[in-house]
Amino acid sequence: xxxxxxxxxxxxxxxxxxxxxxxxxxxxxxxxxxxxxxxxxxxxxxxxxxxxxxxxxxxxxxxxxxxxxxxxxxxxxxxxxxxxxxxxxxxxxxxxxxxxxxxxxxxxxxxxxxxxxxxxxxxxxxxxxxxxxxxxxxxxxxxxxxxxxxxxxxxxxxxxxxxxxxxxxxxxxxxxxxxxxxxxxxxxxxxxxxxxxxxxxxxxxxxxxxxxxxxxxxxxxxxxxxxxxxxxxxxxxxxx
Amino acid sequence: xxxxxxxxxxxxxxxxxxxxxxxxxxxxxxxxxxxxxxxxxxxxxxxxxxxxxxxxxxxxxxxxxxxxxxxxxxxxxxxxxxxxxxxxxxxxxxxxxxxxxxxxxxxxxxxxxxxxxxxxxxxxxxxxxxxxxxxxxxxxxxxxxxxxxxxxxxxxxxxxxxxxxxxxxxxxxxxxxxxxxxxxxxxxxxxxxxxxxxxxxxxxxxxxxxxxxxxxxxxxxxxxxxxxxxxxxxxxxxxxxxxxxxxxxxxxxxxxxxxxxxxxxxxxxxxxxxxxxxxxxxxxxxxx
Amino acid sequence: xxxxxxxxxxxxxxxxxxxxxxxxxxxxxxxxxxxxxxxxxxxxxxxxxxxxxxxxxxxxxxxxxxxxxxxxxxxxxxxxxxxxxxxxxxxxxxxxxxxxxxxxxxxxxxxxxxxxxxxxxxxxxxxxxxxxxxxxxxxxxxxxxxxxxxxxxxxxxxxxxxxxxxxxxxxxxxxxxxxxxxxxxxxxxxxxxxxxxxxxxxxxxxxxxxxxxxxxxxxxxxxxxxxxxxxxxxxxxxxxxxxxxxxxxxxxxxxxxxxxxxxxxxxxxxxxxxxxxxxxxxxxxxxxxxxxxxxxxxxxxxxxxxxxxxxxxxxxxxxxxxxxxxxxxxxxxxxxxxx
Numbered sequence: 001x002x003x004x005x006x007x008x009x010x011x012x013x014x015x016x017x018x019x020x021x022x023x024x025x026x027x028x029x030x031x032x033x034x035x036x037x038x039x040x041x042x043x044x045x046x047x048x049x050x051x052x053x054x055x056x057x058x059x060x061x062x063x064x065x066x067x068x069x070x071x072x073x074x075x076x077x078x079x080x081x082x083x084x085x086x087x088x089x090x091x092x093x094x095x096x097x098x099x100x101x102x103x104x105x106x107x108x109x110x111x112x113x114x115x116x117x118x119x120x121x122x123x124x125x126x127x128x129x130x131x132x133x134x135x136x137x138x139x140x141x142x143x144x145x146x147x148x149x150x151x152x153x154x155x156x157x158x159x160x161x162x163x164x165x166x167x168x169x170x171x172x173x174x175x176x177x178x179x180x181x182x183x184x185x186x187x188x189x190x191x192x193x194x195x196x197x198x199x200x201x202x203x204x205x206x207x208x209x210x211x212x213x214x215x216x217x218x219x220x221x222x223x224x225x226x227x228x229x230x231x232x233x234x235x236x237x238x239x240x
Numbered sequence: 241x242x243x244x245x246x247x248x249x250x251x252x253x254x255x256x257x258x259x260x261x262x263x264x265x266x267x268x269x270x271x272x273x274x275x276x277x278x279x280x281x282x283x284x285x286x287x288x289x290x291x292x293x294x295x296x297x298x299x300x301x302x303x304x305x306x307x308x309x310x311x312x313x314x315x316x317x318x319x320x321x322x323x324x325x326x327x328x329x330x331x332x333x334x335x336x337x338x339x340x341x342x343x344x345x346x347x348x349x350x351x352x353x354x355x356x357x358x359x360x361x362x363x364x365x366x367x368x369x370x371x372x373x374x375x376x377x378x379x380x381x382x383x384x385x386x387x388x389x390x391x392x393x394x395x396x397x398x399x400x401x402x403x404x405x406x407x408x409x410x411x412x413x414x415x416x417x418x419x420x421x422x423x424x425x426x427x428x429x430x431x432x433x434x435x436x437x438x439x440x441x442x443x444x445x446x447x448x449x450x451x452x453x454x455x456x457x458x459x460x461x462x463x464x465x466x467x468x469x470x471x472x473x474x475x476x477x478x479x480x481x482x483x484x485x486x487x488x489x490x491x492x493x494x495x496x497x498x499x500x501x502x503x504x505x506x507x508x509x510x511x512x513x514x515x516x517x518x519x520x521x522x523x524x525x526x527x528x
Numbered sequence: 529x530x531x532x533x534x535x536x537x538x539x540x541x542x543x544x545x546x547x548x549x550x551x552x553x554x555x556x557x558x559x560x561x562x563x564x565x566x567x568x569x570x571x572x573x574x575x576x577x578x579x580x581x582x583x584x585x586x587x588x589x590x591x592x593x594x595x596x597x598x599x600x601x602x603x604x605x606x607x608x609x610x611x612x613x614x615x616x617x618x619x620x621x622x623x624x625x626x627x628x629x630x631x632x633x634x635x636x637x638x639x640x641x642x643x644x645x646x647x648x649x650x651x652x653x654x655x656x657x658x659x660x661x662x663x664x665x666x667x668x669x670x671x672x673x674x675x676x677x678x679x680x681x682x683x684x685x686x687x688x689x690x691x692x693x694x695x696x697x698x699x700x701x702x703x704x705x706x707x708x709x710x711x712x713x714x715x716x717x718x719x720x721x722x723x724x725x726x727x728x729x730x731x732x733x734x735x736x737x738x739x740x741x742x743x744x745x746x747x748x749x750x751x752x753x754x755x756x757x758x759x760x761x762x763x764x765x766x767x768x769x770x771x772x773x774x775x776x777x778x779x780x781x782x783x784x785x786x787x788x789x790x791x792x793x794x795x796x797x798x799x800x801x802x803x804x805x806x807x808x809x810x811x812x813x814x815x816x817x818x819x820x821x822x823x824x825x826x827x828x829x830x831x832x833x834x835x836x837x838x839x840x841x842x843x844x845x846x847x848x849x850x851x852x853x854x855x856x857x858x859x860x861x862x863x864x865x866x867x
Contacts (some may be wrong), residue, residue, distance in 0.1 A: 052739060054735075054739075073743070074738045074739060075738045075739075075740075075741050075742055075743045075744070076741075076743075078738070078739050078740055078741035079741040083739070083740075084739055086739075090733060090735055090736040090739065091733065091736060092729050092732040092733050092736060093732060093733065094732050095728070095729070095732055099725070102725070103725060103726065103729045103737070103740065104740050106722055106725065106726070107740050107741045107742065110722075150736070150740070154740060154741065275641065323842060323846065326846055327845070327846075330849075331640075331641060332586060332640075333845050333849055335644070336787065336791055336841060336845045337841070337842050337845040337846065339784055339787070339841060340837075340838045340839070340840070340841025340842035340843075340844075340845065341838060341842060342838065343784065343834040343835070343837050343838030343841065344834070344835055344838030344839055344842065345838070346834045346835075346838070347832045347833070347834035347835025347836070347837075347838060348835055350832065350834070350835075351832055351835065456779075456780050459780075460648060460649060460652050460780075463645055463648075464645065464649060467641075467642060467645055496660070498656055498657065498659075498660040501653075501656050502653055502656060502657055505649045505650075505652060505653045505656075506653065508649060509632075509646055509649060509650070512638060512642050512645070512646060513632060513636045513638065516636075516637065516638060516639070516642065
C-alpha cells in the first residue's frame, strides 16, 4: 500500500448557521488521483479551502503526511507542498505569462535554475507562444493552463484542481486530461469537476460530496451507475 | 450629582454631534461604497448656506433646517452626476477624486468668502443643571441628531423609496430589470447623504463658527465613525458614535481636549484592528 | 536587461549628473535653494511610489514618517550638537514606528480601505499631539517641541563627525540631488531584485502569492518600513533646508500632496512621480508667486493653490487615471517597467 499523503479526520466547517463541510473523513495516498464531484453548494470548494489553509476548520483536522496542518497559515501550507488551481483563475493578471511562472519558480529556485523551470513549464502546459503576453489578455482556456503551470512550477506533491476543464473547448479538454494524467505520474491530485466525460478520461477513484459530507466513494463506473448519486444531482435526495 | 448630569449631557452632545456629522457619510459609504473625502466640505458648505441665508433675512431655524440641506443636497446631486458616476467600483479612484473635490471646494469658498471665521448666533438661551448653566442649543443638537437617525431608519424601512434604494444598492442590474433607473437612485441617494451632511454642518455652525478649511477637523472623525460602525447605516452610526463620542468626551473631561481627540483616534485604531468589519460586522448584523 | 532599459538608465543617470553639476554654476543661489527642496520632496515622492506604486499599499499618512524624520533630526541635533547620529536617528525612528504600525496593520489582516483610514488617523494623531505642545514644559532634553510654533533655528548637517564643518546652502543642494539620484537607482535595483518582483506579485494578486508560499504580511511590512525610512530621510533633509519644522508637516495637506505626486506621475513608475512632484511644486509656486495681492478674477483663481490642485487631481483621476508615465507608455506602445 502506498503511503498516506493526505488525511482529514472529522473535518468540519461552519459559517454562522450553515454547516458547509460536515464530518469529512478523507484519505489520499501518495501519487493517487481522486475526483471530487457533487452538486453545487456541496462543499467541494470549501473543502479545498480547508486543505490549503485559506479557511480554518471549526472541527476536525487536516493531516499532511501525518502532520496536523489545520492551524497553519496558507503560505506555510503551500511550502509543505500543496498547490491549488482555483475555480476562478487566481493568477497575476497584470503580469506576463513568463513573469507569472517566474514568480512561482522563484519560490523554489534561484537565478538560472528558476529560468529553466519557467521554460520547462511553458512547454509542458503549452503556452510557449504567448509567453510574453499579459495573462489578463489571454483566452480563458490559456489562462487555466497558465495557472496550472504556475501551480506546478513549485513542484508540489499534492495538486488540487478546481474545475480545470471549465469553459474549455473539446480539444482543450482532451489536452487538459492528458496533462492531468501526466502530472499524476509524479504527484497526487484531487480534481473537482462536473464534466463526467473528463472524469472518465482521467479515471481513478471518485468521492461524491453532498451537503458538506461524503456521500459515497467508489470507482468511476460504479459512481456513474449509482442511483443515489443521480438523485442527488437531480435534487431528488434530501440529506443523506 | 449635578456634575454627573452635566457630564451626561455633554457626553450625549458629543455622541449626537458625532452621529450627525457621520450619518450622511454612512448613507453614502454604506449604500454606495463610495468614499467621499469631500465630506468635510459638505459640512462646511451647509454652514455657509445657513449663514448666508440668515444674512439675507431668512429666519435662522429655516436657514438651518431647510435651506442648508436643500442647497448641499443639490450640490451633492451635481457632484454625483459629474464626478462620482464615472468611478463606481473604483474605490481608490473615488477617494482621490473626492480628495481633489475637497481641495477645490476649500479653494472656492476661500475665494468667495475669504479666510475668516463667520459665526451664527442661535438664540435659545440656557438652562440650569443644579449649579451649572448649559446652553439649550446643546439639547437642540441632540434632538436633531435623534430625529435624523430615526428619520433615516424610518425612510429605509417603511418607505417605497427606501426599499428601492436598498434594492438598487444590493444589485443595480436587477433593479434596472425591474424598471428602476439605477443612475437616478444613485444620484438621489448621494444627494440625500449630502443633504443630511449639510444639515449637520448648519446645525453645528452656531457652535464653532465656519471657515473654509473647517472640513478637515470633521472628515477624519466621521470616517472613523462610519468605518467603525460597519455596514449597517443607522445602527452602525449610532453604536460607533456612542462608543467614540463617550470616549472622546470622557477623556476630554479627564484631561484635555487634545487628549480627548487622541483618545478617540486611538480607540478607532484599536476597534478596527479588533473588529475589521466594524461594530455591525459582528453585532446587530442584519439591521439597517 | 534590454537595450531600451539600459539606454533609459544611462539617460536618467546623465540627466541627474547634469542637474547636479551644472545647476549651481548656471543658476542663482535663490533658484538653487528652491530646487533643493524640489529634490527633497522628490525623495519623499519616491518613498510613496515604492510603497503604493509598486507595493500597492495606499498609505494616507506618508507625511507621518516625513514629519517624524524631520522632528527627530531637529530634536536630536539640538541635543547632541553633532549631526551624524541625528541623521541616522531620523531614518531609524520613522522606520521603527513603521515597523510597529505595519505589524499592527499587516499582521492584523487589515484591508486596503481601512489601512488608508488608519494611516490617515495616525498622522492626524501626530498632528494633534504635537500641535498642542506649545508650552515650555514640552521638551525632549534641550529641545522644546514648540507646539504650533514649531522648532526654529535647527542646526544644519555637518560633515560626518566634524562638528565644525557645517554643510552650506550649496552643499545642501549637492546632498539633496545626490540623495535623489542614489535613492532612484537604489530603488530600481531593489525593484529588479527578487524582493521587488515579489512585492509586485503581491500587489497584483495577494491570494496567489500566498498560495505559492510567500508570506504577504512580511513583504508588505518590509516595503512599508523601507518607504518610511526614505520618507524619514527626506524629513531630515527638509528640516535642514528650512532650518525649521512645524506640525503642518503632519497635516492632511502634506499627505494629500504626496499622493497627488504619485497619481500624476503614475503608479508603477519612479521617474513619473519625481517629475510629477517637481512639476506640481513648481506650478504651485508659480501660481502663488504670480498672483498679485488683492487681485481679482483670473489671477486670483490661478493663485489659489487648493483650487487649482483640486481641479488637477479631479481631472487626472477622471481622464488620466493611470497617471502620466503609464499613460505615455501605453501611448507609445511600450510596457511599463520600473523606470
